[in-house]
Amino acid sequence: xxxxxxxxxxxxxxxxxxxxxxxxxxxxxxxxxxxxxxxxxxxxxxxxxxxxxxxxxxxxxxxxxxxxxxxxxxxxxxxxxxxxxxxxxxxxxxxxxxxxxxxxxxxxxxxxxxxxxxxxxxxxxxxxxxxxxxxxxxxxxxxxxxxxxxxxxxxxxxxxxxxxxxxxxxxxxxxxxxxxxxxxxxxxxxxxxxxxxxxxxxxxxxxxxxxxxxxxxxxxxxxxxxxxxxxxxxxxxxxxxxxxxxxxxxxxxxxxxxxxxxxxxxxxx
Numbered sequence: 001x002x003x004x005x006x007x008x009x010x011x012x013x014x015x016x017x018x019x020x021x022x023x024x025x026x027x028x029x030x031x032x033x034x035x036x037x038x039x040x041x042x043x044x045x046x047x048x049x050x051x052x053x054x055x056x057x058x059x060x061x062x063x064x065x066x067x068x069x070x071x072x073x074x075x076x077x078x079x080x081x082x083x084x085x086x087x088x089x090x091x092x093x094x095x096x097x098x099x100x101x102x103x104x105x106x107x108x109x110x111x112x113x114x115x116x117x118x119x120x121x122x123x124x125x126x127x128x129x130x131x132x133x134x135x136x137x138x139x140x141x142x143x144x145x146x147x148x149x150x151x152x153x154x155x156x157x158x159x160x161x162x163x164x165x166x167x168x169x170x171x172x173x174x175x176x177x178x179x180x181x182x183x184x185x186x187x188x189x190x191x192x193x194x195x196x197x198x199x200x201x202x203x204x205x206x207x208x209x210x211x212x213x214x215x216x217x218x219x220x221x222x223x224x225x226x227x228x229x230x231x232x233x234x235x236x237x238x239x240x241x242x243x244x245x246x247x248x249x250x251x252x253x254x255x256x257x258x259x260x261x262x263x264x265x266x267x268x269x
Contacts, residue, residue: 148184222243
């Protein structure tokens with residue numbers, strides 16, 4: 001899709017400020033940025049949503065947001081924790097709307113596999129309840145929320161590892177696909193042994209965001225995906241996002257010299 005945005009996500013491990021990162025990726029020819037909530041919460045110079053909208057205009061980039069996924073669980077069987085997690089997703093949707101973002105990426109919750117069956121069942125019900133609340137809120141605000149396929153985890157049960165599982169969750173949340181879409185993560189599909197094309201065949205135009213990274217099939221390594229052209233060509237997403245562990249890996253993803261922005265975090269972080 002030649003008219004789709006191609007860019008990179010800002011990780012909490014990145015020292016660069018948002019303007020420095022935007023300078024970096026636009027010099028590489030990229031035109032999209034995804035803001036992970038953990039980065040915005042952790043960096044001392046994180047922009048407000050209003051400022052982010054201004055920066056997007058200044059640098060000519062499109063924007064997506066990624067809802068929290070650390071210290072957070074939409075499927076917590078503790079309802080107070082579940083409500084707090086849903087509130088954080090809704091706050092991210094508000095910020096995305098203010099910044100003029102095109103979508104909010106969300107994970108679908110999890111539960112430890114070792115817990116009793118009744119706890120696991122309650123956790124899944126809570127995850128569906130949270131996703132429904134947040135998707136309805138996304139529709140109200142007018143920013144699509146996009147559920148991501150997750151990698152398998154030895155200790156945690158997740159609900160969106162395969163096309164069938166993701167389809168089951170989408171079917172149980174009665175919100176129009178326009179505001180409850182899909183984030184296809186090709187690295188997560190690979191480590192789960194699933195061809196990313198199976199997600200495209202199943203969900204088609206419901207895919208709004210596509211995360212680009214690679215691994216050797218043994219772990220979710222988030223290595224640069226240099227051979228990404230075929231994915232961009234065949235996935236009907238609006239935004240394609242390199243999701244890497246370092247800023248130089250963004251450059252490696254597009255075959256460029258892996259330089260690092262000349263920046264460092266302030267001492268009060």
